[in-house]
Amino acid sequence: MGAADEVLDVVDRDDRVTGRAPRGEVYARGLLHRCVFVLARDDRGRVFVHRRTASKLVFPSRYDMFVGGVLGAGEDYASAALREAEEELGVSGLARPEPLFKFLYEGPGGGWWSYVHEVRCGGLEVRPQESEVAWHAWLPEDELEGRIADGSWPWVPDGLEAYRRLRAFREGGERG
Template sequence: MTAADEILDVVDENDRVTGQAPRGEVYARGLRHRCVFVFVRDAQDRVFVHRRTADKLAFPSLYDMFVGGVVGAGESYDEAALREAEEELGVSGLDRPVPLFPFRYDAEDGSFRENARVYEVRCTLPVNPQPEEVAWHAFLPEDELERRLGAWEWVPDGLAAYERLRASRAPRPSRA
């Protein structure tokens, strides 16, 4: 079975399952589906950053600061987060990713719509990313990641999720 043949749950804006379809059809028709984003830090607090391979169905050859992907039909977000993180990092025995917040991404042109959950995990294991998924990778200090935001072409949903993550960590102004 190819990635395009994988069956996904099609969901509405409230995350209720309305049907199922192969991933290729979901992408081609812009159907709303479920995804997970996992923000990975190493023991030195650096962030795992990678460039996707050129043959990916969605956002080929773009950079991403999350590992993750689609939630399979009938799979929970939590199950998908751990599965996707272990697969993309090429590790086993990773701690369960910690859920941070739900996130909805809608491409401006309506071509890509997803309900997602954002997670965070620390990976102290040596990584061996899947060559089918990851063309390049590094653990970058977050200030270096920030400098690369304007220089590299990033997956749009990941960039939107990262902006939301940064906003959630920003200090709140005190009320007088």
């Protein structure tokens, strides 16, 4: 079974499940679904940044400051955050990511409910999943913000929106 065949919950604008469909159909028809974003940090507080592989169904070869992905049918956000973080970082025994806030992303690529989490990788050595991650590095947050500001890297638009909201959340403003 390929990624396009994975069955997802289809949700409404209130994040209530209204049905199920294969991922390929969800994307083709622009149906709302669920996604998790996990900001991963190392022991020094640096952020895991990566370039997605060219084979990704959405935003191929773009940079992202989150690991994560879509929720499978019947999966809850917390379980998906841990599963996706461990898969993409190539680790096991990761602490459960801390849930921060949820928002409805609507923009390039479609629309999905997005739950933002954060996790510390502790002393775990990451071995990113080759099918998901083409390049990676741990960047200090000021360098990450500089890379975003200078526009030299093509970023995933949903990740940029999640990161903007995360900054506002940390500053005590927006709650997603």
